[in-house]
Amino acid sequence: MLDRVLTRHPQVALRPEPFGALAYHYDNRKLIFLRHPDLLTVVQSLDGRRTVAEALDVAGVASSRRPSFLAALQSLLDSEMLGEPALTR
Amino acid sequence: MNQPSLVDDLKSGLDAPICLTWELTYACNLQCVHCLSSSGRRDPDELTSAEAFGVLDELASMQVFYVNIGGGEPMIRKDFFDIVDHAVERGIGVKFSTNGAYLTPERAQRLAATPYLDVQISLDGLDAATNDPVRGKGSYEIARRAMDNLADAGFGPFKISIVVTRHNVGQLDGFKALADRYGATLRVTRLRPSGRGADSWHELHPTSVQQREIYRWLLEHGADVLTGDSFFHLNALGEQPLPGLNMCGAGRVVCLIDPIGDVYACPFVIHDEFKAGSVRDAGGFSGVWRNSHTFRELRRPQSAGACASCGQFDACQGGCMAAKYFTGLPLDGPDPECVNGHGEPALKVAGPHPIMAVDHSRAVPILLSRR
Ligand code: SF4
Ligand code: SF4
Numbered sequence: 001m002l003d004r005v006l007t008r009h010p011q012v013a014l015r016p017e018p019f020g021a022l023a024y025h026y027d028n029r030k031l032i033f034l035r036h037p038d039l040l041t042v043v044q045s046l047d048g049r050r051t052v053a054e055a056l057d058v059a060g061v062a063s064s065r066r067p068s069f070l071a072a073l074q075s076l077l078d079s080e081m082l083g084e085p086a087l088t089r
Numbered sequence: 090m091n092q093p094s095l096v097d098d099l100k101s102g103l104d105a106p107i108c109l110t111w112e113l114t115y116a117c118n119l120q121c122v123h124c125l126s127s128s129g130r131r132d133p134d135e136l137t138s139a140e141a142f143g144v145l146d147e148l149a150s151m152q153v154f155y156v157n158i159g160g161g162e163p164m165i166r167k168d169f170f171d172i173v174d175h176a177v178e179r180g181i182g183v184k185f186s187t188n189g190a191y192l193t194p195e196r197a198q199r200l201a202a203t204p205y206l207d208v209q210i211s212l213d214g215l216d217a218a219t220n221d222p223v224r225g226k227g228s229y230e231i232a233r234r235a236m237d238n239l240a241d242a243g244f245g246p247f248k249i250s251i252v253v254t255r256h257n258v259g260q261l262d263g264f265k266a267l268a269d270r271y272g273a274t275l276r277v278t279r280l281r282p283s284g285r286g287a288d289s290w291h292e293l294h295p296t297s298v299q300q301r302e303i304y305r306w307l308l309e310h311g312a313d314v315l316t317g318d319s320f321f322h323l324n325a326l327g328e329q330p331l332p333g334l335n336m337c338g339a340g341r342v343v344c345l346i347d348p349i350g351d352v353y354a355c356p357f358v359i360h361d362e363f364k365a366g367s368v369r370d371a372g373g374f375s376g377v378w379r380n381s382h383t384f385r386e387l388r389r390p391q392s393a394g395a396c397a398s399c400g401q402f403d404a405c406q407g408g409c410m411a412a413k414y415f416t417g418l419p420l421d422g423p424d425p426e427c428v429n430g431h432g433e434p435a436l437k438v439a440g441p442h443p444i445m446a447v448d449h450s451r452a453v454p455i456l457l458s459r460r
Contacts, residue, residue, distance in 0.1 A: 013180070015105070015152040019098040022107065024154040026182060026205055031107065031154070033095055 001070050002056075006077075007048030007085040016040060023081055030079045038065075039072055048085035096336045102388040103342055105151040106378065110356045111346045113141075113172065114161040115449035118190045119225045121213075123252060123286040123293060125357050126347070128161040129451035135348040136368070138168040142175050144346065144368050151375055155182030155205070159356070161348065161449075164191035170199065177205050186211060186250060188228060189235025197235075197242035209248035209276060210235050215260040215267065223254065223293070240271050248315065250276040253303060254293040261306050265314070276315040277307075279322075282415040282425070283357040284445055290416070300326075300428060307331050322408035322424045325401035337410050340365065340387035344378065347447070352377045354387055357411035359447050394421025399429065417442040 008014075011026040014034075021040040023032045034040050041059035046052070052073060061069055076082040116131035117124075136144070148156065156176060163169055164187055176183050182205040189210045192200075200208055210232050214220030217229035224232075239247045249268050251257065257264075261277070268275040282290035295303060304323040307316060311332055318333035334342070340354035340363075350368040353359055365381035368374045378384065396407040408424020416425045417439035423431035 013152065013154060015154070017103050018101070022103075022154075026154075026180075029155075029182070029207070033098075035095065035098065 001073065002053040003051050005048065005051050005085060006046045006055075006073075006082045008043065008046060009081055009083060012081045014040065014043065023076065025079065025081050028080060030081070032076060032079060032081060034072065039069060042069060042073070043076065043082070046082060096334070099334070099336065099338070099342050100388065100390070102340075102384070104379075105148075105153050105375075106344050107154075107342045108157065108338060109148070109153055109344055109346070110157040110159060111144075112159050112161060112348050112356070113163040113166050113169070114348045115447075116165045117161040117188075118165070119162070119188050119228055120451060121224045121228075121285070122289040123223065123254075123280055123284075124450075125281065125283040125286060126159075126161065126359055127284040127445055127448040127450050130449045131161075131165075132349055132449060136350050138171060140350065140369070141168070141172050144350075144374060145172070145176050145179055145181060147368075147374050148176075149179035149181055151378075153181060155184055158183055158185035160186075162188055162190065164196070173203065173206065177203060181205075183207070184209070187235070188224070189232045192235035192238055194238045194241065197238040197244060200239070201242040201244040207248065208239065208244065209250040210239075211250050211252075212264075213252055213254065214257050215263040219256055219260065223256075223289075236271055236273070246272055246274050248274045248276045250278065252280050253277055253295060254280055255295050255299065256293070258295055258299045258302055261303075265310070274315060275313075276317065278317045279319040279409070279412075281357045281409060281411050282442070283411050284359065284448075285450060287415050287442055287445065294426065297426075297428070297430070300426060304331070304428075319409075322405050322426060323428060325399075325405035325428045330404060335404070336406055337408075339363070339410055340384040344384075346374065352381070354383060355411065357409075358414065359445060360414070360443060362414070362443070392421045394419060395431070396421070396423055399423075399431075401429065415442050415445075 013024050015022045020036045021034040023034055038059045038061055042055045045055040045058040112126055114131055114135055115128045117128040120129055163185055173183050184207040186209045200206060212232045213223045220229040251264055265275050280294050304326045320331055321335045324330045324335060343355045345353040345356040346368060352365045354363040365383040366377035393402055393407060396402050410420055412425050413420055416436060418425055418435050425432040425436055
């Protein structure tokens with residue numbers, strides 16, 4: 001996971017909230033709670049150029065906190081909110 | 090992440106609602122006996138098109154992802170499609186609920202061509218004999234024709250929305266099969282004693298044996314069947330919670346805008362007690378959502394009252410505020426359908442139930458007689 005380059009699906013919107021953010025996928029209508037402001041920063045930094053490890057660094061996520069962040073990113077992958085950047089772009 | 094639970098996060102409120110219902114009109118061609126908004130006649134003071142567009146612009150700036158549009162019958166409004174288009178153009182998804190009477194083949198085509206749009210058709214029985222005593226004569230045929238029209242237009246997976254009553258619990262498998270045949274998604278929700286439902290609830294709500302049946306059935310179908318997270322009071326029946334958010338979201342993640350622009354804590358509590366303001370107020374909808382006294386109160390920690398000694402409070406949260414309020418029960422006590430049986434004795438000593446403040450029922454007697 002750490003060395004994967006990921007990007008947000010173009011139909012995903014992020015809305016900051018006191019606990020972190022909400023992510024909504026307009027195509028599959030899924031709603032996911034990003035339950036830490038740093039997780040929002042990580043997701044925002046996944047722009048199709050950075051690796052997951054780099055995005056975690058941007059948000060200053062220490063290695064002890066990484067497992068829970070990786071689990072959250074996995075659920076975003078499973079719901080297709082995150083994915084590999086399209087080769088054609 | 091060592092944190093409070095998600096439910097705790099949400100109880101203190103969000104910057105904008107997740108689940109916002111907007112009832113476009115009190116006008117309706119039907120007169121369902123359990124109508125949560127006591128709809129029938131249009132209110133002369135309903136929001137104009139310009140006001141409706143203004144509300145949508147504000148919701149877009151608050152980043153509300155989607156609105157649940159209902160009524161009355163929303164398709165009765167002449168500007169229905171203008172409102173839908175305005176929402177979608179501003180990035181607000183539309184999920185709307187209809188009895189299907191105005192869903193002609195042409196309109197089905199138009200809906201099928203609109204992105205970010207979900208349609209749900211209401212149906213309360215698998216046949217006219219079960220459905221029509223609740224929703225009105227001819228309403229079964231109307232709903233089925235609308236479903237056919239959506240299917241013919243290639244709409245894709247629309248929703249079939251059922252309110253579970255004593256008379257249709259036994260048809261849950263049949264509803265699922267019907268939805269599967271259409272390639273549709275089944276949605277089943279809980280009957281509440283709101284609106285005209287206050288008068289029909291005692292006769293229609295599922296028995297305690299049926300409640301168990303519903304819980305088992307929902308567990309078996311998991312996330313394949315939508316519930317609007319409305320059955321969390323049943324979580325006290327077992328170890329395994331139903332999928333979805335296990336809490337009353339009123340004023341915290343949920344709210345209602347009624348046809349005249351008044352804002353209430355949830356679609357099932359159209360009563361002054363739960364009114365937070367109006368979109369016509371100076372601060373608009375966001376002012377109401379963020380600052381209203383009513384909503385601030387609901388976001389404060391609530392007392393569990395008589396439920397505090399119940400071992401299942403974490404699972405059941407004491408049930409639905411609307412169900413308690415409109416059966417005359419205290420808000421900090423058991424739900425009238427408490428699965429541990431604490432509802433029945435409470436109902437026996439409950440005061441008269443509060444009357445809905447707003448009633449647009451037409452002046453025809455509604456008779457709930459089976460066949
Ligand atoms: S009052 Fe009942 S219907 Fe309304 S949000 Fe709470 S639990 Fe849901
Ligand atoms: S006593 Fe209260 S918390 Fe316990 S099951 Fe009944 S309604 Fe739920």
